[in-house]
Amino acid sequence: MAGTDRQLRGMSGLQEGAPVFVLVGPQLGENIGTAARAMLNCGLADMRLVAPRDGWPNPDAIAAASGASAVLERASCFDSVADAVADCHRVFATTARTRDMDRVVMTPQGVAQEIRQVSAEGARCAVLFGRERTGLTNDEVVLADTLVRVPLHPGFSSLNLAQAVLLLGYAWFQAGDETPDTQRMIPAARQRATHAQMIGLFEHLEGALDQRGFYKTEALRPTMVRNIRNFLQRADLTDQEVRTLHGIVTALGGQRKDQLS
Amino acid sequence: MAGTDRQLRGMSGLQEGAPVFVLVGPQLGENIGTAARAMLNCGLADMRLVAPRDGWPNPDAIAAASGASAVLERASCFDSVADAVADCHRVFATTARTRDMDRVVMTPQGVAQEIRQVSAEGARCAVLFGRERTGLTNDEVVLADTLVRVPLHPGFSSLNLAQAVLLLGYAWFQAGDETPDTQRMIPAARQRATHAQMIGLFEHLEGALDQRGFYKTEALRPTMVRNIRNFLQRADLTDQEVRTLHGIVTALGGQRKDQLS
Secondary structure, eight states: OHHHHHHHTTOSSOOTTOOEEEEESOOOHHHHHHHHHHHHHTTOOOEEEESOTTOSSOHHHHHHTTTOHHHHHHOEEESSHHHHTTTOSEEEEEOSSOOSSOEEEEOHHHHHHHHHHHHHTTOOEEEEEOBTTTBOOHHHHHTSSEEEOOOOOTTSOOOOHHHHHHHHHHHHHHHTOOOOSEEEEOOTTOOBOOHHHHHHHHHHHHHHHHHTTOSSSTTTHHHHHHHHHHHHHHTOOBHHHHHHHHHHHHHHHSOOGGGOO | OHHHHHHHTTOSSOOTTOOEEEEESOOOHHHHHHHHHHHHHTTOOOEEEESOTTOSSOHHHHHHTTTOHHHHHHOEEESSHHHHTTTOSEEEEEOSSOOSSOEEEEOHHHHHHHHHHHHHTTOOEEEEEOBTTTBOOHHHHHTSSEEEOOOOOTTSOOOOHHHHHHHHHHHHHHHTOOOOSEEEEOOTTOOBOOHHHHHHHHHHHHHHHHHTTOSSSTTTHHHHHHHHHHHHHHTOOBHHHHHHHHHHHHHHHSOOGGGOO
């Protein structure tokens, strides 16, 4: 049963309407395995293979999948692209180079939005990835509805297979992900300081500085107070951190150890 | 000089204000090389290394960089994270797991926007990537201003080093990229058909269908005409394609070869 557990690892909680990823004529088993891993990272588990060079199944692929072997176990193998996408309604072909072909070309983000939308309408989508060295043939590309090209640094735009799979897969995952771009992780036992707690801290600090003659002149005092309050306010402190700062002010404001009698 | 050319490959046209990527304690040279390749794909060329396990330079890294060896040639090596980011103003630490640490956590997209913004204000930014197995230590994470976590399928969220580098690098590249999400690549010698050309095509086709008795009844004719015009209009034809369709209508509407006298 341990084998079953391993095989099912990561296969629960997958979303409906995920696209099929079709690797066309992949040459290296290792690339098939790392592509499977990248797919599962993005919650994708439907891989199809068209005429993999070294046959199928391929032990190199399983070794490289690092726990995503369940994707490989489920992968199906076809003789041609036409067979592999026979049941699909929308097919996207990844391509690195401009072809002299009058087609719509989308970014991974555009494709991700399109897949989310037409999948919600009940369409099954597939994304084609070509051979490591030579990509897809023009006849294979014509089978697709739309081309996908990943915008990259023009001087060095060749992606390896698993990296292309990751960028397309991540764009799809991201299009359905609601993680805020920025969030503060405040531990459950703490909360942000109230403004009353901040004022209490400011007054404690300002009083202690007064006692030490920190403000050179009374005229400078208001500006210096504002500057100090400003960065403390910007730090977005928790209640615990305000208590820590009270402790620091008290410690620094007290007698130095070497002056203790 | 061939070696020089190869070394400089992809190093022109890089954008100003790009972040430094810091690999902390990388274990496998191969991962350093594939990370360099992923960086250059995204127009990033400033790699720093902190205490790579197998020393530096590392021939495995160069072998895996696939033409991005210029990134490795320029990489500098440091003893500690603090040394590696000493000249940086904003430091982001990638982390896979939630730590019991009260920090701001951003997505790669959030970080990309932030880097673009503060770089434009003159700040140098760095992104830290931890060791393959164990990531960054808590003491290293505390050196950063902000954490970065890539949202991924919760059941299988472990990324390899180069894949993490690729997702962060691509988010940065994308934040400055203006490629439209969807564009039609019409070859230069062609253009979209005018509406007059489309009407000419419709009338040619509808007349030919009339001659063959395609419309069962005159009452059905308007609906069928609209349906046919509808999908032809949706196909967004070019002038050349309209000429091809005229030819098809003429050919199908003419005498069959076996009926030619």
